[in-house]
Amino acid sequence: MLRQVKFFLNSFFSGPQAPFFLADDNGHFERNGLEVHFTEGESLAYSVPVLAAGSYDVAYGDMNTLIEMKSVDPDSSPLAVWAMHNRSPYTIAIDADGLVATPADLKGRKLVSHPEDAAWKLFPEFCAATGLDISTVSVEASDLGHDEMVPLMREGRWEGIFGFVNTVRAHTIEAGLDPDRVLRHLEFRHYLPELYGGAVMVTRDFAQKNPEAVRGLLAAINLGLKDAIADPDAAIAAVARRNPRIDVKANRARLLGTLALEMADPEGGRIGIGDADDARILAGANLITKAKGLSRVPKPSEVFDRQFLPPFGERVTSLAERP
Structure with a gap:
């Protein structure tokens, strides 16, 4: 009998999630004794408190939001077990023909963001790192799609858009x-x-009660990633089976962009996709707690648990850009 697993995603079914769906379609979950049920979400940041609330076993969420949660509540449930992005995917997209060229040029400008966008939630950290005074920038929350935001930005309504690069x-x-x-x-x-x-x-409870299920889940996702790299068209077909309304061309570009940018840090050649570096987690935690005025820096072990990862030799290292 297959173990039922409830998996909360970061958005509607889309290209960058293809490794999860291909793992399902190619039988990798089933061979590891799992039947995974995916639920569409709203953002990487939003997925973290949803998982903490206890209605799901697994989520695809933002590591930085998790660090903030652990700073405030070290006993909170979620644990990161597989780092998909070894580079921050976040951006402020600007008009190529506009007046903004550097972070300093954002002073006095108006930006736009989805209400739960992780990039907007990290704006204090961006400002702390760049010396930008956050009080000089206004941000409008909007539920419009980026396909609507970009033309409106070019017409002058805003001068930057928070989001993922791809x-x-x-x-x-x-x-x-x-x-x-x-x-x-x-x-x-x-x-x-x-x-x-x-x-x-995963939730702490799920990891403690079902360690082999977590190992099987990550083994399957790892194989799904390998399958997606080998055949991006099959990967996007797996997404389209779940969301026939997607723009196939745009989502294929989004998947390939994710593989080439957000998963291509040289670190991946050293430790493989899935693992994370403790010193880097701690450096991020120090930055986040300082920028947000939090009193406690969580330990890397509170945020990330690597005991469930596939062996290094089985992880993907081929995406890494060479220094």
Whole structure:
């Protein structure tokens, strides 16, 4: 009998989640004794408190939000067990023809963000790292899609958009625009290199009661990632089976962009996709607690538990850019 696993995602079914779906379609979960049920979410940041609330076993969430949670409540439930992004995926997308070129140019500007966007939640850290006075920037919360935001930004309504680099790029394609022509990016990875991005997380209770299920889950995801790298078209087909409304071209670009950018830190060649560096987690925790005025820096072991990872020799190292 297969163990039922409830998995809360970061957004609607989309290209960067393809390794999860391909792991399912190719039987990797089933061979590890699991039947995984996916639920669409709202953002990487939002997934963390949802998992902490206890209705799900697993979530795809933001490591930085988890660090903040552990600073305030060290006994909170979620644990990161598989780091998908070894580079921060976050950005402030700007008009390629606009007046903003550096973080300092954001002074006095108006930006826009989805209400739960993880990039916006990390804006205090971005400002602390760049010397920007956060009080000089206004941010409007909007439920519009990035495909609507980008044209409106170019018309002058805003001068920057919070989001994922590859999410904004994909939605710009959906808007009928060339992201390489109309957008530039203030990428958080350049200013906040210590920060990670998305990670697979489990509840402490699920990990304690079902350690072999967690190992099986990560083994399957690892194989799903390998499958997605080998055949991106099959990966996007797995997404489209769950969300037939997706723009296949844009989501294929989004998947390939994620593999080439957000999962390509040289660290991946040293420790493999899935693992995280304790010194880097601690550096990120120090930055986050200072920027947000929190009193306690959580230990890396409170945030990330690597005991469930596949062996190093089985992890993906081929995505890493060479220094």
